[in-house]
Amino acid sequence: MTPILQLRETSRSFQKKGKTISAVHPVNLSLLPRDFVAIQGPSGSGKTTLLLLAGLMLSPDSGSVLLENQETTHLSQEAKTRFRASKIGFVFQQFHLVPYLSLLENILLPASFQNTATQTLETAKTLAESLGLSHRLDHFPSELSAGERQRTALARSLLVGPSLLLADEPTGNLDPASARIVIEKMQSFADAGGAVLLVTHDRNVAAAAKTQMAMDTGTLSPATT
Numbered sequence: 001m002t003p004i005l006q007l008r009e010t011s012r013s014f015q016k017k018g019k020t021i022s023a024v025h026p027v028n029l030s031l032l033p034r035d036f037v038a039i040q041g042p043s044g045s046g047k048t049t050l051l052l053l054a055g056l057m058l059s060p061d062s063g064s065v066l067l068e069n070q071e072t073t074h075l076s077q078e079a080k081t082r083f084r085a086s087k088i089g090f091v092f093q094q095f096h097l098v099p100y101l102s103l104l105e106n107i108l109l110p111a112s113f114q115n116t117a118t119q120t121l122e123t124a125k126t127l128a129e130s131l132g133l134s135h136r137l138d139h140f141p142s143e144l145s146a147g148e149r150q151r152t153a154l155a156r157s158l159l160v161g162p163s164l165l166l167a168d169e170p171t172g173n174l175d176p177a178s179a180r181i182v183i184e185k186m187q188s189f190a191d192a193g194g195a196v197l198l199v200t201h202d203r204n205v206a207a208a209a210k211t212q213m214a215m216d217t218g219t220l221s222p223a224t225t
């Protein structure tokens with residue numbers, strides 16, 4: 001089976017006030033279809049940096065990032081953007097919805113530069129329904145609860161049918177019921193053949209994943225619970 005994501009000795013540091021901060025030490029990680037991996041670690045341990053590396057939003061200092069066996073490190077920005085747009089869904093703790101677009105328009109956002117075929121509209125509505133949002137399609141983000149906003153962001157991230165879903169503290173601002181819906185949707189995305197990489201400081205959220213790992217000061221290890 002072709003891995004969806006592979007990190008090979010991937011590392012990244014930052015310069016801050018003349019000092020070098022090693023945010024992610026060389027890590028190795030491989031996600032196959034149907035994998036749901038949660039990385040749990042304290043604030044500042046390098047979780048967000050790791051996700052940005054996996055999502056091609058940050059270049060590694062060393063090592064490589066492979067998506068569906070394709071080495072991405074030396075691709076042009078344009079090629080990376082294409083990869084991201086077609087293969088990778090992102091969900092963040094802050095939902096990043098566009099305030100002047102309706103819930104349905106927000107879900108459709110990734111398609112607006114490609115096509116707005118009837119098929120896409122149907123996909124958006126089906127996603128909204130699967131996340132319990134059908135009664136809110138015409139509402140603006142300011143009229144939605146935090147949980148509804150995050151479910152909208154999740155629907156948007158799945159619109160184009162990505163193979164990889166990256167989630168950074170996706171339930172950090174949510175009530176328990178919405179958090180459960182979000183996690184269950186991620187589980188069913190993985191069950192359908194996708195790969196999920198979720199990072200969180202919350203042990204209980206990490207427990208929902210099939211595989212748990214721990215991150216501490218830039219080092220990734222199997223979780224010891």
Ligand code: ADP
Binds near residue numbers: 016023042045046050
């Ligand atoms: P986490 O998501 O686990 O809280 P981060 O990946 O955000 O951790 O950060 C890991 C370390 O890297 C921290 O020490 C943080 O201050 C540092 N860091 C992250 N991004 C930057 C940046 N753009 N510039 C400088 N330092 C950064």
Ligand code: MG
Binds near residue numbers: 047048049168
């Ligand atoms: Mg973070």
